[in-house]
Amino acid sequence: MAKRIPSSLDLLSQFGERMLEVLEELSLYGADPEGGVTRLLYTEPWLQAQQALVSKMQQLGLEVGFDAVGNVFGKLQGNETALKPILTGSHIDTVKNGGKYDGAYGVVASMMALGYLKAAYGEPRRTLEAVSFCEEEGSRFPLAYWGSGHVTGARPLTLAAEIADHAGITLLEAMRQAGFDAANLGEHPAKREQIGGYLEIHIEQGSVLAYKHKQIGVVTAIVGQIRLTVHVTGSSNHAGTTPMKMRKDALAGAAEMVALTEQMALEAGEPLVATVGRLEVKRGTSNVVPGDVMFTLDIRHTDEPEMRMFCVRLLTKLEEIAMRRGLTIETVQNLHASPVAMHEGISAAIEAACEAGGFRSMRLPSGAGHDAQLFGPICPSAMIFVPSVAGISHSPAEFTEADDLVAGFQTLVHVLYQYGYG
Ligand code: HGY
Ligand code: MN
Ligand code: MN
């Protein structure tokens, strides 16, 4: 039986209650009138949320600050500086009209956990840092993991000048408008070498835990992910005078490509998934044959070679469709994140914490990408999941029961106690 941390339970439950309150407060930043939350990187709601987290972390007695790209760190300094710090957190950005738990839960639970540990046990041996990563979703710019990518060195600052959102604002301009003037783009000021480990608590965003009636998920691995933008070009023409056989209809071509993507993914079978999340007809008008269309591809698999081979097969077939229809097709790869296994040692500590807390747990892979995907290759990393009701996420209907949020929080506290004070 893992040793239960000697804690004043009422203090722990107070911090758990406060965690729920802060989560609700945070969901007001970027709250959509029709329900849901939209907090896109470097927008006003995003900045207000990060600034609110800075003051909350200060109230918890953590040493707080922004880094060059707008990640917020709340540090609980340890007295054995030779021990590498443990980072724990998640991301504060959301998808468009997303839920209030994706990312935010991990940020709030982590900072409240450090606040509780400081209040209950004082200074740890090993430094513990809560982090709110500025961006993970890729919902404003065609790039994901900007925050954790900055810390792990996977996202050079120089990218900021090369990437723009749909309004043509570059990532660099948006950074500067939000007050993050990373002047020395060429250098890599923040790649952190000395990280002892990374622990992320997150909603499952799937339905396995709910289906199996488990409160805690111990993540075994995070799927690989390839994201592409496909640009289909035909020739715009008059909808009334252009005979069907004379057309180079980019939208009809894209539609055939989208349907083939779904069919090939179904034929490939699980765990492969392929999604077209966005399709845009440039200058779309009802009486014009579309000549310029873009759509996105999001392809995931637990196995890197299988994922790559599926991509090659699919893009070859899309080329064939374009050729047959007299269209041209150009694909741009925006993201390639390889599958990453989580650390066995920390995962075992999570299971021991569940046992000590009396929480039913199980191991499972993550079909969603997470910041832990970038830390896995550079330091021991692990994830704790809590159930998503009906497996819904990236939606205003995203919901997790308070009991499960608190169970996850207490499990996180237990594991951080082991690594910080043990
Ligand atoms: O897309 C994902 O898997 C994550 O929610 N960003
Ligand atoms: Mn997330
Ligand atoms: Mn997400």
Ligand code: MN
């Ligand atoms: Mn994440």
